[in-house]
Amino acid sequence: MSTSQQVPTPQQVQEALATVNDPEIKRPITELGMVDEVTIAEDGVVAVRVLLTVAGCPLKDTINRDVTAAVGAVPGVTRVDLDLGVMTSEQRSGLHEQLRGGQAQRDIPFAQPGSLTKVFAIASGKGGVGKSSVTVNLAIALAQAGRKVGLIDADIYGHSVPAMLGMADTRPTQVDDLIMPVPTPSGVSVISIGMLKPRRDQVVAWRGPMLDRALVQMLSDVYWGDLDVLLLDLPPGTGDIAISLGQHLPGAEVVVVTTPQEAAAEVAERAGTMASMMHQRVVGVVENMSYLPCPHCTAEGKEHRLEIFGAGGGERVAATLGARFGYDVPLLGRIPLDPSLREGGDAGKPIVEADPTAPAAVELSEIAARLDGRGRGLAGMQLGLTPSSRF
Numbered sequence: 001m002s003t004s005q006q007v008p009t010p011q012q013v014q015e016a017l018a019t020v021n022d023p024e025i026k027r028p029i030t031e032l033g034m035v036d037e038v039t040i041a042e043d044g045v046v047a048v049r050v051l052l053t054v055a056g057c058p059l060k061d062t063i064n065r066d067v068t069a070a071v072g073a074v075p076g077v078t079r080v081d082l083d084l085g086v087m088t089s090e091q092r093s094g095l096h097e098q099l100r101g102g103q104a105q106r107d108i109p110f111a112q113p114g115s116l117t118k119v120f121a122i123a124s125g126k127g128g129v130g131k132s133s134v135t136v137n138l139a140i141a142l143a144q145a146g147r148k149v150g151l152i153d154a155d156i157y158g159h160s161v162p163a164m165l166g167m168a169d170t171r172p173t174q175v176d177d178l179i180m181p182v183p184t185p186s187g188v189s190v191i192s193i194g195m196l197k198p199r200r201d202q203v204v205a206w207r208g209p210m211l212d213r214a215l216v217q218m219l220s221d222v223y224w225g226d227l228d229v230l231l232l233d234l235p236p237g238t239g240d241i242a243i244s245l246g247q248h249l250p251g252a253e254v255v256v257v258t259t260p261q262e263a264a265a266e267v268a269e270r271a272g273t274m275a276s277m278m279h280q281r282v283v284g285v286v287e288n289m290s291y292l293p294c295p296h297c298t299a300e301g302k303e304h305r306l307e308i309f310g311a312g313g314g315e316r317v318a319a320t321l322g323a324r325f326g327y328d329v330p331l332l333g334r335i336p337l338d339p340s341l342r343e344g345g346d347a348g349k350p351i352v353e354a355d356p357t358a359p360a361a362v363e364l365s366e367i368a369a370r371l372d373g374r375g376r377g378l379a380g381m382q383l384g385l386t387p388s389s390r391f
């Protein structure tokens with residue numbers, strides 16, 4: 001610092017600290033009682049003590065980097081000495097209460113009448129049609145469009161979402177009984193049923209009530225904050241989770257994923273009908289693995305599509321469901337087969353992020369934009385009815 005430069009004021013340092021969000025809670029650390037002490041020396045060295053919510057917080061490096069950068073940018077600051085401490089159980093309880101908004105009861109925030117969060121459940125009939133890949137990429141595309149996005153991996157048997165996002169081994173932070181969703185680099189907040197198991201390799205053989213509890217826990221024990229969009233990756237088929245979701249979040253809207261194949265389309269229609277029986281609106285159909293752009297023709301600048309799984313499944317599901325429900329169920333898009341989509345999923349780098357100009361990524365982003373453009377309507381609202389039968 002040159003001698004002519006002023007020593008930074010406490011207010012300037014506070015203002016800088018107020019720009020730093022806790023990466024999990026996504027609110028300023030100053031609001032959350034995480035800034036314990038600030039000392040400003042005559043020579044411009046600022047010592048900051050920040051309290052982490054739990055010891056060994058997985059995101060302490062992010063907090064360290066962000067605090068150092070924000071305070072370091074204040075004019076007159078010559079160095080930032082950051083000391084990371086841990087909240088006492090009393091401080092944690094205070095934060096817990098603050099996050100719960102003083103409410104002891106655990107409500108599902110998205111089921112409250114005033115909720116502005118759009119909830120989309122991504123369903124499929126058959127497994128392996130790419131439902132999780134579609135969900136993960138839609139979440140990132142929506143975050144890229146500036147939305148605050150939450151993602152719940154409720155696929156009890158597959159729970160492949162964390163691996164697809166490169167966070168397979170991540171465990172969520174807990175503040176007392178409140179669970180923090182895990183943030184991805186792209187800004188999506190994620191919770192997976194796999195993260196709630198005691199051990200990652202544990203095989204889950206849960207019956208309906210356990211699944212229901214797990215779903216409710218992911219909806220109400222997780223601090224989601226203000227979300228614009230919540231996506232849920234459902235297990236394939238028309239099982240217990242779909243029924244639980246219909247009961248707890250009747251306002252959720254459903255997107256059905258299918259392949260072009262006749263057999264897959266038939267099962268997908270059943271999944272869509274199940275959603276409708278739970279009084280949820282089916283907002284559209286996504287056809288995945290629609291075709292493979294012929295590599296030889298592409299190399300010659302020509303377009304030729306190889307329809308590996310046949311053709312027409314998505315259109316058929318959309319038309320059948322539309323006719324059955326008496327409202328328009330659009331085909332939201334047709335995603336081509338693309339090895340880089342599979343590679344991105346395996347490597348934890350989804351294609352809309354890793355290769356955004358690939359045709360599959362462009363189509364996924366367009367589907368996300370179509371969903372984002374939808375307003376909320378009365379058609380998806382709770383009517384307080386229960387399904388008359390099960391498929």
Ligand SMILES: Nc1ncnc2c1ncn2[C@@H]1O[C@H](COP(=O)(O)OP(=O)(O)OP(=O)(O)O)[C@@H](O)[C@H]1O
Binds near residue numbers: 341342345346
């Ligand atoms: N358009 C595509 N092009 C290439 N590979 C794809 C495409 N869509 C999905 N895949 C690959 O197919 C496999 C199955 O996809 P995914 O796990 O997303 O399916 P799923 O429907 O969620 O399966 P399950 O419900 O059984 O968990 C994955 O390896 C994925 O990378």
